Amino acid sequence: MAKLSGESINIKHCLTIFLFLIILTIVCFLTGGFSSTNYSFDPYKAYGKWPTIILYIMRYITLIHLPIVICNFLGIVMFNTHPSKPKLKTSPMSLPSICFRVVTKGKYPHLVNRTVDKNIKTCLEVGLHHYQFEIVTDSPIGLPNNSCIREVVVPSTYSTTNGSLYKARALQFALEDEVNILSDNDWIVHLDEETVLTESSVIGIANFIHDDIYSFGQGVIIYTKEEIVCWITTLADLVRIGTDYGRYRFCFKCLHRPILGTKGSFLVVKASVELNVTFDFGVDGSLTEDCFFALKAWMRGYTCGFIEGEMWEKSPFSPKDFVLQRKRWIQGHLKTLFCKTIPMRYKLGIFFIVLSYFTILLSIPNMVLVPLIPLPIPQTVSYLSGFTGGVMAFLYVFGCIKSFDYRRLGLFKFIFLCILPILLLPVFITMEYCAVVLAFLTSGGFHIVEKELPKQLLI
Template identity: 55%
Template sequence: MLLTLPLSIFNFLGLALYNLYPGAPEFKGARVNDPLICFRVVTKGTCPDLVKRNVERNINICNGLGLSNFIFEIVTDRFIGLPRSPSVREIVVPFNYRTAKKTLFKARALQYCLEDSVNDLKDEDWIVHLDEETILTRGSVIGILNFIAKGTSSFGQGVITYANEEIVCWITTIFDLSRVGNDYGILRFCLKHFRKPLFSWKGSYVVSNVGAERNVSFDFGIHGSIAEDCFFGLMAWKKGYSFDFIEGEMWERSPFSLTDYVKQRRRWVQGITLTFFSKDIPFKQKVGISFSLLSWITMPLTASNSVLAFLYPLPMPIVFHFLCAFMGGVMMFLFIIGALKSFNYKRTGLCKFLLICMASVLLLPCFVITETCAVVYAFLTFSTIEFHTIKKECRPNDDNFMHGQHTICNV
C-alpha cells in the first residue's frame, strides 16, 4: 500500500513549492541571434493529413513569434509528400535500415536521424521532439527559447495538456488529467530541484542539445525500444547531463478509445519493465522508476485491498491511516489540478467546468480499474512486446507495414 508514497511526496512537493499559475512565459533578455531549432516529428506516415495540418499550424506559431532560425523535420516510414519549403525537411527511414544494436520502432527512426549521413545539425543546435499530434503554443516556444538562452542544461521538458483540441473520448481525457498533474508535480519538482529525471521522462516536448543527444544516442537494443523516452532520459542522466523544466505548455490529445488507452499503458508497463532490467543502466538511475514499476505490479492487489479494507477493516496504526489518506488525497488533487489546468470555465461554461472537476474525482475508481487491466494485460502478454500506436485521426488506421517498425516482436 505504501509503495506509491515516494511518488506522492514528490508530487506534493512539486505542487506545493511552485506556483501553479505563473502566468504566460515572456522572453527573458534580448534576442540577438536565435539558435537553430529543429522541431522533429516521428510518424509512421499513416496520418499524412494530420501531419501536414499540424506542421502548418506549428510553423505559423513560430512565424508569429518572429522565429526565423528553425526547421521542421518529419521522420517517417512512408513518404508523405509535404510541400517543399526551406523550413520543412522530410526524412524517410529506409526499409532496410538497421542500427548497430538492432533497435526497433520509434527509437530506430530517431537513431537514423543521428547518423552522420543524415544529420545536418551542428552540435550547438537544438532539437525539440514532438509527436505527430503535438501542437506548439506561444508559451511553449518562448519557454524553449528561454531554456536555451539560460544555457545551464542539455535537456529540458515541459507540461502537455490534453483538452485544448477536439475531445474524442471524454473518459480517457479525464483519465489523462492525472498526467497533467504529474507534469506540474513530480516532473517539475525533479527537474527544477534535482535537475534529473528521477521518476519519469516523456517522449514528446523534449528539448535536446544536438551534441548531447548524439552522444547518448537512441541505439539501445530491444530493451530500450519500447519505452525509448524513459530509457533515453536515464542514459543521459547516467552520462552526467543536466536537465531542467521548461515553462509553457504544449497540446496533445488523449487516446480515442479505452482500448487504445489500455494498450498504450500496456506498452508503458512493458517498456519500463524492460528498462528496469537492462544492464546498461546502473541501479542508481533506476531507483525512481522502481517505485513506479512496483506500484504498477501491485496495483491489482492495491485495487482489491481498497474494497476489502472497507468491507473487513483491520486495526492499523494511526500513522498508516494518515499516510494512506495522504496518498489518496494527492492522487485526487492531481486530477483536480489537471482539470483546472486543462479546462477554462470561460470556454466551457461554469456548470460544465464544475462537472468536469467533480467527474475527475468520481471516476477515480474507474481509472484504477482501467490501469489495473492494463497492468494485467501487460504481464499476461509479455512474451510478445507490442509497440501499439494509438489513433491520432478520427478514422480507421490498421497499417503496420514497416520492417523494423513492425508491431510485435518476441523477447
Template identity: 55%
Template sequence: MRVMFLYRMKGAFCGYLSHLLTVLFLIMIILILGNTTAGNPENVSSNVDPFRKYGIRMTMILYSMRFLIFLTLPLPLFNFLGIVLYNLFPKLPGMKGSLTHHPLICFRVVTKGLNPRLVNENVQKNIILCNSLGLQNFIFEIVTDKFIDVSRIPLVREILVPFNYRTTKGSKYKARALHYCLEDDVNTLNDEDWIVHLDEETILTKGSVIGIVNFIAKGTSSFGQGVITYANEEIVSWITTIFDLSRVGNDYGILRFCLKYFRKPLFSWKGSYVVSNAGAEKKVSFDFGIDGSIAEDCFFGLSAWNQGYLFDFIEGEMWEKSPFSLTDYVKQRKRWIQGITLTFLSKHIPLKQKVGIFFILLSWVTMPLTASNTALVIMYPLPMPTILNFLCGFMGGVMMFLFIVGALKSFNFKRIGLWKFLLICFSSIILLPFFVLAETCAVIYAFLTFRIIEFHTIEKESRINNSSRRNSHIILSTV
C-alpha cells in the same frame, strides 16, 4: 509603462493567490480522507481485537493490503512537493532570450507515415505560430517510414528512413528512426543546435515557444521538458481525456519537482516536448537495442542522466490528444508498462538510475490491491496508528487531486462555464474506479503478452467533419 507594470503585478498576485487557494484545497482533501481512513472510532478502538473479529488469516491479509500502499509513497510525496512548492498558475513566460539570435532550433516529428493529413496540417499550424511570434532560424524535420511529401512546405525537411536500415545494436521502431537522424550522412545539425521532439499530433503554443527559447538562452542544461495538456482542441473521447488529466497533474507535480530541484528525470521521461542539445543527444544516441526500443524516451532519459547531463523544466505547455478509444488507451499503457519493465531489467543502466521507475512499476502492479483499500477500510476497519491513517489519506488525496490539477490546467472555466468545469472535476473523481480498472487491464495485458513485444501506434487522426477540414484549410491559407 507604469500601467503595464501594475497589470503584470496584478496578474502575478492573482496567480499566487490562486495557487495558495489550490494548495489549501489539497490540504483540506488530505485531512478529510485521513479522517475517513481512521474508520469509525467505536469499531476501531484499541480494545477491539481484529484477530478475534476477522480471524488470523483475514486479519493478516487486511493488514498486508493496508501496508502495501506505503511501498509507493515516493510518488505522491514528490507530486505533492511539485504542486505545493511551485506556482500552479504562473503568468505566460516572459521573453528572456532572443527570438532572432539563437542557435538553430529543429522541431523533429517522427511518424510511420500513416497519417499524412494530420502531419501536414499540424506542421503548417506550428510554422504559422513560430512565424507569428517572430521566431528566426528554425526548421521542421519530418522523420517517416513512408514518403508523405511535406518537403514542399517551406522550412520543412522530410527524412525517409530506408526500409533496410539497421542500427549497430538492432534498435527498432521509433528508436531506430530517431537514431537514423543522428547518422553522419543524415544529420545536418551542429553540436550547438537544438532539437525539439514532437509527436504527430503535438501542437505548439506561444508559451511553449517562448519557454523553449528561454531554456536555450539560459544555457545551464542539455535537456528539458514541459507540460502537455489534452483537452484544448477537439475532444474525441471524454473518458480517456478525463483519465489523462492525471498525466497533466503528474507533469505539474513529480516531473516539475524532479527537473527543477534535482535536475534529473528521477521518475522517467516523456517522448514528446523534449528539448535536446544536438551534440548531447548524438553522444547519448538512441541505439539501445531491443531493451530501449519500446520506451525509448524513458531509456534515453535515464541514459543521459547516467552520463552526467543536467535537465530542467520548461515553462509553457503544448497540446496533444488523448487516445480515441478505451482499447487504444489500454494498448498505449500496455506498451509503456512493457517498455519501462524492459528498461528496468536492462543491464545497460545502473541501479541508481532505475530506482524511480521501480516505484512506477510497483504502483502499476499493486494498483488493484491498493485501490481496493477504499472499500476495505469501510468494510473491515482495523486499529491503525494515527500516522498511518494520515499517510493513507495523504496518498489517496494527492492521487485524487492530480485529476483536479489536470482539470484546472486543461479547461478554462471562464470559457466553458463554472458548472461544466465543476462537472468535469466531479466526473474525474467518479470515474476514478474505472481509471484504476483500465490501468489494471493494461497491467494484466502487458504481462500476459510480455513475450510478444510490439510498438502499438494508436489512432491519431480524428473523425472531424468535412466542413471543419475546409475551414482549417481556409485559416491556414489566409494567415
C-alpha cells in the same frame, strides 16, 4: 518557494493549494487518519486469519506509492500552479538553430501536414528565425517544398548497430552522419505527430535554450484544448497533467535529474548531447526510448531542467488504444528496470513506477474498506495512506482545473467535471489493470494509436 508573479496568479495558486489541503483532509478522514479510536479487538477472531492478512497487506501496500506521491506533492506546492505566460529573454535572432523533430510511421500524412502548418505559424508569431521541422518517417508523406520543412525517409533496409526498433530506430537514423545536418550547439525539440505548439511553449523553449544551463528539458502537455474525441480516455489522462506539474516539475526543476524518467514529446535536447547518448539502445530501450534516453543521459553526467509553457495533444481515441498504450509503457519500464546496462541507482524511480502499476488495484479499495472494516493499525500509517490517496485524487482535480475554463463552461458544469474523474476512478483503474494483464500475457510491440480525427469532426 518559487517566486509567484502577479497578484491574481498568487490568488489562483493559493486557492489551488487550499483546495489541495481540503481534499487531503477529506481523504485522511476517510482512511482513519484523524480517528482517535483505539481498536483493541483481535481482527483474526473478528474476520478470520486470511481475510485479516489480506486486509493488512492492502493497508500497508499503499505506502509503496509514497516516493512518487511525495514528488507530486512537492511539485504542486513548491511552485506556482498558475504561472503567467513566459516572456522572451532575448531576441529570437540570437538563438541557435532549433530542429522540431517528429517521428511518424507515415500513416497520417494529412494530420502531420496540418500540425506542421499550425506549428510554423506559431513560430512565426513568436518571431523565431532559425528553425526547421524535421519529419522522420517510414513512408513518404509528401510534405510541401518549404525551407522550414525537411522530410527524412527511413529506408526499410536500415538497422542500427545494436538492433534498436520502432521509434528509437527512426530517431537513431536521424543522427547518422550522412543524415544529420545539425551542429553541436543546435537544439532538438521532440514532438509527436499531433503535438501542437503554443506561443508559451515556443517562448519557454527559446528561454531554456538562451539560458543554456541544462542539457535537456521537459515541459507540460495538456490534452483537452482541441477536439475531445473520447471523454473517458481524456478524463483518465487528466492525471498526467497533474504529474507534469507535480513529479516531473519537481524532478526537473529541483533535482535536475530524471529520477522518474521523462516523456517523448516536449522533450528538448542539445544536439551534442543527443549525438553522444544516441537512441541506439537495442531492444531493451525500444519500447520507452524516451525514458531510456533520459537515464542514459543522467548516467553520463548531463542534467535537466523544467521548461515553462505548455503544448497540446490528444488522448487516445478509444479505451482499447488507451490500454494498448499503457501496456507498451509497462513493458518498456519493465525492460528498462531489468536492463543490465543501467546501474540500479539510476533506476530506483522506475522501480517505484513499476511497483505502482501492480499495487494500485489493492490500494484504491482502502477508501471504502477503512471505514467499513476497521483494523488495529498505527495512526501514522493511516495518515500516510490518506496522504497518498488525497494526492492522487487531487491530481485528477488539478488536471481539470488546468484544462477547463469555468467562465466558459459555467460553474456548475466545471465543478461536475472536476468531480467526475474521482467518480470514474474504478473505470480508470480497470483500464490500467487490463494493460498490466496484457503486459504479462502478450509480447511486446509498439502499438500506434489512432491519431487522425474522423472526417465528421473536422467539418
